[in-house]
Amino acid sequence: MKEKNVILSLLNLTKSFDSQEVLKEVSFDVREGDVIAVLGSSGAGKTTLLRCINNLITPDGGDVFFKGERVQRTKHSIRAFRSKVGFVFQRFNLISHLRIIDNVALPLVKVGRVKWTDARKVAADHLKRVGLADKLMSYPSQLSGGQQQRVGIARALVMDPDIVLLDEPTSALDPSLVGEVMRVIRRLSSEGRTMIIVTHEIEFAKHIANRVVFLNDGEVFADCSPNEFFESVSGEIAEFLTDLSAIV
């Protein structure tokens, strides 16, 4: 297999809250087209890791390299980096006073300096692709959780990012709504989108991801293919998988 370009590297990211070390020198590379499932029991630092990548949480130490360049912690550098990184939130975080179409158009207008009329056309196109062509004029509160999350995904894609970070995209959803969101994410992976998904859904890791990063106690405990991961005999991983299947 041909080696793809590294587009994102994390180098020794550390973060503590009070005296609690949540991330302990986390490092790994993300190559173009990678779909990385970040697994780990709760409190392992998964969400903190994802937020440290785009500086929603400022890491205490370590660096993020984007396409070979270090992301400086300045307003402009962070902003430029964020505009190339889509972020999907667990609780959708749509802007409640804006219609769906404007929610998706907003980054284009405010960051991409595109006119509203043009931005809305692009937004409509993205919403069509996640199956929401008939909801353009609705407000977020008028949609189901699954629909809101699909808007969230469309919003993350509208700037045509180089990488999409998804923070437990299905865990705030009704079980019956998980499928529709998963299908959208599966489609993204088949289109070759680079993604990092923090998740509790083992299905993501098994069928969509090409890599699993297993965090244990703030450290990368395993970084391997899903097959290797699920056949692993390591005590921690086995324990994690048993706990997970016990819930299901």
Add this chain to the structure above:
Amino acid sequence: MSRAMSKITLGIMVAGLLWFSYSSVSAVYPFNWSSLTKYYKLFLEGILTTFQLSVIALALAVIVGILVALARDSKVNLLRDAGTLYVWFFRNMPLLVVILLVYYGFGSAVNVDRFWAGVISLSLFEGAYVGEIFRAGIDAVPSGEKEAGEAMGLYRSQIMFSIVFPQAFRISIPPLIGQLVTLIKDSSLVSVIALGDLTMRARQVGTQTLAVFEAYIVLAGCYLVMTSLVSLVGRVLERRLAIP
């Protein structure tokens, strides 16, 4: 009992009570309504002045309020403390004293027109309350939405103008209307500096005609109508601007 029925019953009871009080008072106090009629212009003037005073003071109070709210939410300690100090001062100071300070205090140093003394006092005073309303509105915007703005790559000012303020404003409308009603009522205090507002005019009419009770009944009625209209408009506005 249905809602309409209970309202009608209450109306009849209140009307009855009023009629009873009126007729018992008129046994000892000869009501003389006709003497008021030729002074209706004074009342209209008073209403106009009170209205102008309230609207201008509200507009300025909103500006003061925005500044206070921004200062109180600022990252700069000095601004935050200054905002707190401002709110502390005006919330612990009777409006009447503020009016006296502005008109007779500053007025003795620089020449201040009565009307503008009233406007300045009211807007400084109500601005503290409006600031608190706005601050509550800003704080009520879900932090996840601000975070979404950050993740998109918006600047702080863009997050404020595109995400926070439009929602904070909508959230603030009901308490803001309440504050306008308060402002209209509070504006009656400017009559102490002989500014010809509604209250001042009613007092004039009362002393000139000697129909004091009648004049004050009309005065009370005027305030009730004005404040109720404002509340009504506010409710319509609130419904119009509501986020579904």
